Amino acid sequence: MANFLIVEARFYDHLNDLLLDGARSAIEAAGHTHETITVPGALEVPGAIALAADSGQYSAFVALGVVIRGETYHFEIVAGESARGLMALSMDGLAIGNGILTTEDEAQALTRARKTEKDKGGEAAKAAIAMLELKGRFG
Ligand SMILES: Nc1c(NC[C@H](O)[C@H](O)[C@H](O)CO)[nH]c(=O)[nH]c1=O
Ligand SMILES: CC(=O)[C@@H](O)COP(=O)(O)O
Numbered sequence: 001m002a003n004f005l006i007v008e009a010r011f012y013d014h015l016n017d018l019l020l021d022g023a024r025s026a027i028e029a030a031g032h033t034h035e036t037i038t039v040p041g042a043l044e045v046p047g048a049i050a051l052a053a054d055s056g057q058y059s060a061f062v063a064l065g066v067v068i069r070g071e072t073y074h075f076e077i078v079a080g081e082s083a084r085g086l087m088a089l090s091m092d093g094l095a096i097g098n099g100i101l102t103t104e105d106e107a108q109a110l111t112r113a114r115k116t117e118k119d120k121g122g123e124a125a126k127a128a129i130a131m132l133e134l135k136g137r138f139g
Helices: 013-029 042-056 072-093 106-114 120-136
Strands: 004-011 033-039 058-070 097-102
Touching: 004 013, 004 042, 004 120, 013 033, 013 042, 013 097, 013 106, 013 120, 033 072, 033 120, 042 058, 042 072, 058 072, 058 106, 058 120, 072 097, 072 106, 097 106, 097 120
Parallel strands: 004 033, 004 058, 058 097
Antiparallel strands: none
């Protein structure tokens, strides 16, 4: 059994609740435990994971959040840089699943956040589980 840290960027409460439900269900179904911390937005998620990883308390990480396009270029920054930060941490050996939604509108986000539909929270948790298993194999 491993302890997972879920790091959620709580920008849209109702969407985050759906993502959390999916991620927690997937982690528990695999027989693992989890804790959750909350940061303001997706740009803070990679840094929070880096800080938590240094504590040695967690075997794997799940990043959750929702980035919905607005009027400016900021969407590209938030979506792209949060993903880039998570990829860098993954390439550095952390077992991470990325469940930060990047959508054009709320309807797209709802479909992807719901466990009964595209379940991107559960998908991210399953990716973290898979990467943890790889760490065990190659670590
Ligand atoms: N617009 C969204 C943001 N923006 C906030 C940034 O993520 C960050 O918290 C801020 O720039 C301070 O550093 N975050 C989301 O998660 N989702 C959005 O739609
Ligand atoms: C993804 C974003 O940063 C977005 O929510 C911000 O909206 P805007 O580009 O209209 O400031």
